[in-house]
Amino acid sequence: MSVDLGQFHDVFFAETREHIQDMEALFVSYQPENIELESINRVFRAAHSIKGGSGMFGFSALTDLTHLMENFLDLVRKEKAELTSAKIDTLLAALDVLSVTVDAYENNEALDNSVISECKQQLSHLLDNCEHLEQADTDFGFFNTDDSDDFGFFATTEPSTDSPSNEPHDLHVHVATLTEESTNISTPANKQAMQQSIRVNTDKIDNLINIMGELVIADVMLQQVHCDTPKEHTQIHRALELINANIRDMQDAVMSMRMMPLSFIFNRFPRLLRELAKELNKEVNLDITGAETEIDKGMIEQLVDPLTHLIRNSIDHGVELPSTREEIGKPRSATVTLAAQQKGSYIYISVIDDGMGLHKQKILETAYANNLIKSMDLSDEDTWPLILQPGFSTATTVTNISGRGVGMDVVVKNIEALGGKLDIISESGKGATFTIRLPLTMAIIEGMKVACAGQTYIIPMHNIVESFRPTKEQVKTITDDYLINIREQYLPIVALHDLLHPEAYKPHPEESIMMIIEVGHKRYCLHVDNLLGQQQVVIKSLEKNYKAVPCMSGATIMADGSVAFILDVEQLALQTLQRTKQQLQHEAVDE
């Protein structure tokens, strides 16, 4: 009977990637003075699993590479070889080759044989060196690898410390939690705390989330009925309340299925840091806290680039050279902290360094020279966001790590695309903190319902700073346009009527509601007819059956089953700007 192994490929590739990441984390955190046998065992097992799986599927390049790694690690495990920093570099390089090879196999691309054979040579070289050492101090040349309780024949099978339930061969159920595999190397004691997990196709989970979305909408409708039902019907009220509570619980549970611990990406940073610090001759420790914090799967990959950039920035610009640090009485090694936590419905991820902090004067001078600001007299809070402007860089020398002035604005763009925000705190001489704030999930958001020309629109709550009815004194007129003066600040007005319902009656600002909207670090006032209340909304795509609509980021279904559009507050501002420009051009032509 022939079995189609192809169906297991995806599982194999996914698991291999996890193993590679796991190995990388362990190598990076490895300290020669503090050898933990268990961590070597884990790396060994990971290499062994890849070898086993690749052998089964006939991915011979992977088998060969992991075989060599495994042999070497086996020697390390038996204390016949020493794991020095240089050897770790070789192994890390080999992991890179493994990754590339996995990608090539998965995409059916040609393998880079020269790289693979070079890597094999490097690994064999490691082994050769060890074998000399080994032969010098063991008596039994032939059986030198079997001083554990398994025999020479089985030297490459699972180490006996492994329990059967941990068999990494099983392609469907694997026993591990990502949090556990974070930078803290687990000790045998907390191995029991590992949770059981099942691999589920993401399509199935997404489908479940869609159905959940429908259920939330139905629940909002039911709650409407709840309000309208006479008080006498206590049983109906009780049942409706129960359903509501259960649906909310279920929503949390379903949403948590899409969640992944941040350790999934945090684990990459120890290596990045190690390499950067080496390159820049700096001494930096990485401290990771809150890696178990969970975040939506869709967001996690999008965070890699912004975080990489922030960490590079901290090491390159923030952290001083060891000698300088000693001179000013700081410990030689700097500390960069990567911290994550969940507060309310937001996730906060911070990159904190204890370096020199942002140079306020330099930032102000550069901003002034580039016409970004009119006056040099700015508060700290107003100064730091300047570095997020496109093309802004105060670095005196451009390195290949940072300083080209592209980057921070891209970081902000990436974060905003996820509905997030970047905050900066800095203290001269003490360090800087960059904090990314992200909504917990992108599929369901808190929204404010607003009315405009008889239609209901939704504005994401995270963009709203405040809402108010302006007084006559607050409204200022410049030519034909209004400005709103709020707390000594003039904000431009974006009128929803002008953009979406030009034919409808537009009430005077004093008769309507102004909402202060924040996009990036810019604010404007959105002119709407009225506020209709807050509601959880499930984001639905307009592009699925129709096409993208200017100024709308999606749609949602209201309690009565009708459709309401979710406004894209950034595009609203851009469109208003364009209109104003066009009007000015027309006027110029008319004159």
Next chain:
Amino acid sequence: MNNQEYLTFVLGKETYALDILQVKEICSYEPTTPIANAPEYVKGVINLRGDIVPIIDLRVKFGIGQACYNEFTIVIMLNIENRIIGIVVDEVSDVIHINFADIQPAPDFGVAFDNAYLRGLTEVQDNMVIIVNINKLMTSKDIGIFAQMEIAAGATT
């Protein structure tokens, strides 16, 4: 293969037919949520069991008959290129078999639609039926729902 089922419907005074395999379901007309700045024949979007579905009124687009909306107004939900799109019609009449041999070529003029969107004409019980290539019509530039790239580019310049 040369005998297919078609759904016939009425727009104004004419009877039209479309390939029944593209019909998802038939519903009564419900008020839509208008899309700001969309063409007049795009009536807006509705919620079809959780899907946001655009509703197109071909009567408005091609100036056929009176575009009125009452309890008899029907929406045919179509499956077009993996999307769901609703079209407003005055009446849905029947499911008919059409033999390919009985289809005559469409005239160059005299029909509200451009004949590029027609498969031809046929007679059913002495009545003329206009067979519409609904897939081609709905994905056309004329309707402009599928011309995303073009429209998106136009909006940003």
